[in-house]
Amino acid sequence: MPINERICDVTRIRNWQDSIPLHYLYTTGIAGERFFKGIMQGKILASRCKRCKESFIPPRIYCVNCYSKIEEFVEVGGRGRVVAVAERRKGRKRIRYAFVRFEGIKGGIIHSIDDDVKVGDYVKPVFLPREKRKGDLSDITFFVKT
Template sequence: MSWDKHGKEDELLTWKDVMEVERYVYTVGPDGEAFLRGLREGKILGRKCPRCGRVYVPPRLYCEYCFLENGEYVEVKEPYLDSFTTIYFDNREKRLDEPITVGLVRFKEATGGLLAIVQGIPEIGKKVEILEYSIPLRVRA
């Protein structure tokens, strides 16, 4: 079975309106706080399940396989590019001066991943170097 998406660019749906986000206060919670603290220190943190050993990036409170509260925070290493796309137009259909490559960065022996702006020539499965610990990450392929 194929999950390929077919369609025309002019058929894509977009939301063109103003959202009044200043009225809401969102908190990142304890896992988000630890994750952001790690970014400031130049680390990518995940959280490890005490039963199955899965490490979730970004950290999450519960293991989705064991339904237990995850345990310790661990630093993950060995980032690699799992998938990517190159963007040539902005959301108002104006051609960008320079295309932007956005990729999903995963980490060896971890579940989940993080979005990143990719510099260099992207290649799926290729190790990447984290240039900037921010949201989104900035990496070099």
């Protein structure tokens, strides 16, 4: 028997229920390992291609332009700038995310931002106290205006 739209009474058709448990354990990879060790030290690292003289975030072990192997990782020195902002509300709380790019770097990252940050603002990351860092993106609390 076909049911055109919503199934209100599932016993009207013969059916099977199933679920497949999915559990994963991911490695961060070679570049990711460098990146998150950098985060632990309060630094944002990019990978730099010697040949193209270009740097990338998130860091890769290969150049996105010329496909050379990359072994050089550099700290992002320039300021971050907010390219776009998205906002949602959770109860009375505002949760805001921004797409942040850095001067002279290809790529960018998405992270939370402080309440007063607007598109076009220059921003910097605020890290958790050193002893609380775990080596993942939550070590950055949010980005604030510089």
